Amino acid sequence: MRRALVAFVAGVLFAIGLGVAGMTNPNKVMSFLDVTGNWDPSLGLVMASAIAVHVVAVVWSRRAKKPIWGDSFAIPKGSRIDARLLIGAAIFGLGWGAVGYCPGPAVVSLARPSGATLLFVGSMLIGMSVYSWAWLPRWGGVSRRSDTLRLEP
Amino acid sequence: MLDTGASASYAPVMSFTPGSAVIGGALIGLSASLLLVVDGYIAGISGIVGGLVRPKRGSVAWRVAFVAGLLVGGLFLVFAMPNAIATIAPGIPAILVAIGGILVGFGTRLGNGCTSGHGVCGVSRGSPRSIAAVLTFMATGALATFLVLHVLPRLP
Numbered sequence: 563m564r565r566a567l568v569a570f571v572a573g574v575l576f577a578i579g580l581g582v583a584g585m586t587n588p589n590k591v592m593s594f595l596d597v598t599g600n601w602d603p604s605l606g607l608v609m610a611s612a613i614a615v616h617v618v619a620v621v622w623s624r625r626a627k628k629p630i631w632g633d634s635f636a637i638p639k640g641s642r643i644d645a646r647l648l649i650g651a652a653i654f655g656l657g658w659g660a661v662g663y664c665p666g667p668a669v670v671s672l673a674r675p676s677g678a679t680l681l682f683v684g685s686m687l688i689g690m691s692v693y694s695w696a697w698l699p700r701w702g703g704v705s706r707r708s709d710t711l712r713l714e715p
Numbered sequence: 716m717l718d719t720g721a722s723a724s725y726a727p728v729m730s731f732t733p734g735s736a737v738i739g740g741a742l743i744g745l746s747a748s749l750l751l752v753v754d755g756y757i758a759g760i761s762g763i764v765g766g767l768v769r770p771k772r773g774s775v776a777w778r779v780a781f782v783a784g785l786l787v788g789g790l791f792l793v794f795a796m797p798n799a800i801a802t803i804a805p806g807i808p809a810i811l812v813a814i815g816g817i818l819v820g821f822g823t824r825l826g827n828g829c830t831s832g833h834g835v836c837g838v839s840r841g842s843p844r845s846i847a848a849v850l851t852f853m854a855t856g857a858l859a860t861f862l863v864l865h866v867l868p869r870l871p
Contacts, residue, residue: 563776565753565754565776565777566776566777566779566780567780568749568750568753568754569750569754569756569777569778569780569781569784570780570781570783570784570787571749571784572746572747572749572750572754572758572781572784573746573780573781573782573783573784573785573786573787573788574784574785574787574788574791575742575743575745575746575749575784575788576742576743576746576747576758576760576781576784576785576788576831577784577785577786577787577788577789577791577792578739578742578788578791578792579739579740579741579742579743579744579745579746580739580743581739581788581789581792581796581799581800582735582738582739582742582796582799583735583736583738583739583740583742583743584729584732584735584736584739584799585739586789586792586799586800586801587729587799587800587801588801588802588803588804589729589801589804590729590801592804592860592863592864593728593729595853595856595857595859595860596857596860596861596864597857597861598861598865599864599865600728600729602729602730602731602732603731604729604731604732604733604735604736605736607733607736607737607740608736608737608739608740608743609740609830609834609835609838610740611736611737611738611739611740611741611743611744612740612741612743612744612747612835613744613835613838613839614740614741614744615740615741615743615744615745615748616744616747616748616751616835616836616839617839618748619744619747619748619751619752619839620751620839620840622752623751623752623755626752628755629751629752629753629754629755630752630753631753631754632753632754632755632756633755634755635751635755636755636756636757637755637757637840638757638827638837638842638844640844641842641843641844642844643843643844643847646825646826647826647827647844647847647848648826648847648848648851649825649826650821650822650823650824650825650826650827650848651822651826651828651833651847651848651849651851651852651855652822652826652851652852652854652855653818653821653822653825653826653855654761654818654819654822654823654826654829654852654855655822655851655852655853655854655855655856655858655859656815656818656822656855656856656858656859657814657815657816657817657818657819657820657822657859658815658819658829658830658852658856658859659855659856659857659858659859659860659861659863660807660811660814660815660818660859660860660862660863661803661807661811661812661815661816661819661863662803662804662860663803663815663816663819664760664761664819664823664829664830664831665760665761665764665819665820665823665829665830665831666760666785666829666830666831668816668819669760669764669782669785669786669789670785670786670788670789670792670800671789671800671802672786672789673786673788673789673790673792673793673800674789674792674793674800676802676803677809678802678803678805678807678809678812679802679803681809681812681813681816682803682812682813682815682816682819683816684816685812685813685814685815685816685817685820686816686817686819686820687764687768687820688816688817688820689816689817689818689819689820689821689822689824690761690764690765690768690820690821690823690824691768691769691820692817692820692821693765693820693821693824693825694765694768694769694824695768695769697821697825
């Protein structure tokens with residue numbers, strides 16, 4: 563219960579961070595990716611700033627035996643760069659660059675929904691369902707086991 | 716054409732906002748750190764949301780709590796920063812929005828992460844997989860944005 567409360571607070575912080583950074587505006591995300599047009603480097607700086615802060619927590623987690631309120635760190639251990647990783651990232655990038663939404667800002671934007679936002683999030687959930695219910699059981703193979711081990715990157 | 720509820724033009728010009736980028740980024744880093752240090756979880760939104768599509772026993776509560784936090788944080792933005800949440804540019808056709816959503820949903824799950832999980836958490840760990848993923852989705856993202864902003868409008 564208390565771990566879920568921490569997750570809730572982290573979610574609130576995450577959403578406010580995205581909003582303050584301007585990342586809940588898909589046009590601003592696309593203006594970062596628009597390297598041949600009117601390039602806006604803001605997104606790159608958002609990532610750099612987030613990483614600079616998070617590195618401290620990563621260093622701490624490597625020294626600690628376990629998280630404060632958990633039994634173990636759910637950190638992915640794989641380091642193999644395989645086709646699945648690169649193809650998945652490439653597919654994600656195409657959708658991200660076409661519309662300007664990645665999963666975080668899309669979910670946060672549901673707080674002020676528009677037809678386009680709802681359509682995007684609905685389609686994203688369909689894409690995730692296709693993966694979990696169709697692709698993974700059928701073609702996941704060995705990766706299915708590794709998917710359980712490393713649920714997130 | 717979708718009613719997007721905003722008056723954004725097809726490709727509005729955005730200016731570099733270093734101050735808010737650094738502050739917002741720091742809050743995102745703080746959020747990911749809280750989740751890692753206290754709970755031991757990775758703040759990867761695609762993994763958190765994707766894990767709810769086919770839930771596994773014991774990993775539902777914290778995911779629901781995190782997503783609820785995202786929505787409550789979003790409501791805070793609506794009241795405190797009314798212009799923060801903007802919608803997709805009205806010139807982007809609905810069919811492209813739907814295809815984009817499917818690609819983002821499937822691609823992030825296949826590639827085990829998105830801008831948060833790979834981009835922030837993975838890169839912070841120095842993970843070679845995450846660095847490769849970020850370079851890949853930045854490249855295909857730039858390609859897709861180029862096509863949508865500079866090629867699509869010129870099609871007859």
